Amino acid sequence: MTRVLLATRNAKKLTELRxxxxxxxxxxxxxxxLADLPPFPDAPETxxxxxxxxxxxxxDAVRETGLPVIADDSGIAVDALNGMPGVLSARWSGRHGADDANLELVLAQLNDVPxxxxxxxFVCAIAYSFPDGDEGTLRAEWRGSVIRxxxxxxxxxxxxxxxxEGETRTSAELSAEEKDAVSHRGQALRLLVPHLKALAQQA
Structure with missing residues (x-):
């Protein structure tokens, strides 16, 4: 059995990949x-x-753990905000991971937008970095609109x-299986599947 690290402490992202x-x-x-391993300092997202x-x-994680590593960076790019919050999505309101505050700030900024x-x-970039030096990035996008x-x-x-696009429900109203099938992260993770299968065959 080969252990592969998803470099996140977000339990929902971990569940998605599993x-x-x-x-x-x-x-x-x-x-x-990351919660399953001894802690190490997070590299700043710069x-x-x-x-x-x-x-x-x-x-950073492959260097610290010696394990094959998958990491993602994802966020929302809003047309009327010139593609922002973008890479700043998780800390748009000033505090990392403050989901409610980030969401409310975007709504406020779009208040007068028709x-x-x-x-x-939604944009997701997934990177893989394996101890043998194999590495790369994969990207997927999920288009839609921001409601009020x-x-x-x-x-x-x-x-x-x-x-x-093509839906009347929000992403938060889709079932986990429906979201996996079409979301930015679901798309990017499926692009990763050939690399995961190759990794599994080395076990």
Whole structure:
């Protein structure tokens, strides 16, 4: 059994990857998160792009743990805010991971923006970095629009205010399986599957 580290303390992201590994019938891999390992200092997220941040996290974690590592950096890019919050999505309100405050700030900033200009995309960059030096990044986007009031209790982050294209429900109103099938992270994780299968075959 090969252990692969998803470099996150977000239990919901960990659950997403485990679901996709199971759905793709990948055997021989045990997906663990940072909470399952001895702590080490987090590298600051100073990259200008999602890819830079994800790869920096992955390289840092493989250096600290010696395990094959997957890391993601994701966020929402709002058209009317010139692509922001972007890489600053998790700390848009000034505190990292303050989901409610981040969401409310985006809603306030879009208060006077008409419906036709409320387009947005969830973006996910996933990086993989393995002890043998194999590494790379993968990117996926999920287009939609930002509504005026939150709806739904599923998901996390900006999910309650994001309605995907072709949907009337918010991301937070989709089931976990529905979201995995179409979301930015679900798409990016499926792009990662060939690399995970190759890793599993080395076990």
């Amino acid at each position: 679901r996709i590994v199971a759905a793709e019938s990948i055997t021989g891999l045990e997906v663990v998160g 990259g200008a792009t999602f890819e830079e941040n994800a790869l920096a996290k992955a390289r 419906e036709e200009r409320r387009g947005a995309a 009031e939150r709806r739904g209790t599923g998901g996390f982050g900006y999910d309650p205010i994001f309605v995907p």
